[in-house]
Amino acid sequence: MHIRQEDSERHVLSVTVTNEAGILARIAGLFSARGYNIESLTVADVSADHKVSRITIVTNGPPRVIDQIIAQLDRLVPVHKVTDLTEIGPFVERELALVKVAGTGEARIEALRLADVFRAKVVDTTLESFIFEITGPSSKVDTFVGLMRELGLVEVGRTGVVGMLRGTAA
Numbered sequence: 001m002h003i004r005q006e007d008s009e010r011h012v013l014s015v016t017v018t019n020e021a022g023i024l025a026r027i028a029g030l031f032s033a034r035g036y037n038i039e040s041l042t043v044a045d046v047s048a049d050h051k052v053s054r055i056t057i058v059t060n061g062p063p064r065v066i067d068q069i070i071a072q073l074d075r076l077v078p079v080h081k082v083t084d085l086t087e088i089g090p091f092v093e094r095e096l097a098l099v100k101v102a103g104t105g106e107a108r109i110e111a112l113r114l115a116d117v118f119r120a121k122v123v124d125t126t127l128e129s130f131i132f133e134i135t136g137p138s139s140k141v142d143t144f145v146g147l148m149r150e151l152g153l154v155e156v157g158r159t160g161v162v163g164m165l166r167g168t169a170a
Contacts, residue, residue, distance in 0.1 A: 007062040011084040011086040015055040018078035103152035
């Protein structure tokens with residue numbers, strides 16, 4: 001099935017699951033078996049007894065495909081709850097990246113200036129390079145990485161997206 005780009009929408013899904021061996025593989029398998037793409041995937045233990053994990057998935061697709069993904073995730077036995085943060089309402093989305101940039105002279109000064117503008121923190125430095133830590137929405141991280149590409153980008157490590165509904169709702 002060919003999906004036109006203009007029909008595709010970005011969605012952030014929060015999936016609460018029983019923390020058991022193989023659940024992440026089953027979820028990834030669900031996506032790959034149906035040809036759905038995962039843009040970002042993060043997993044973290046969220047309970048004091050280590051029995052529940054939260055998986056945040058960023059994916060793209062037309063509304064019909066997103067609805068299908070949610071329905072199929074809901075059918076997996078260890079899944080407690082699937083929440084489409086994009087559909088429910090305002091939510092906070094963040095990602096962390098470490099960005100290594102090499103440079104001297106003007107390129108080094110410009111990298112530091114841009115890091116200041118983006119509120120990126122220098123977490124390591126040598127005479128020829130920096131490692132910056134930047135957090136924010138994926139679009140902010142993408143823009144910062146793109147600008148650093150022009151100044152001597154060496155390497156990027158990204159955590160993936162985490163998201164949470166605003167307010168008191170879980």
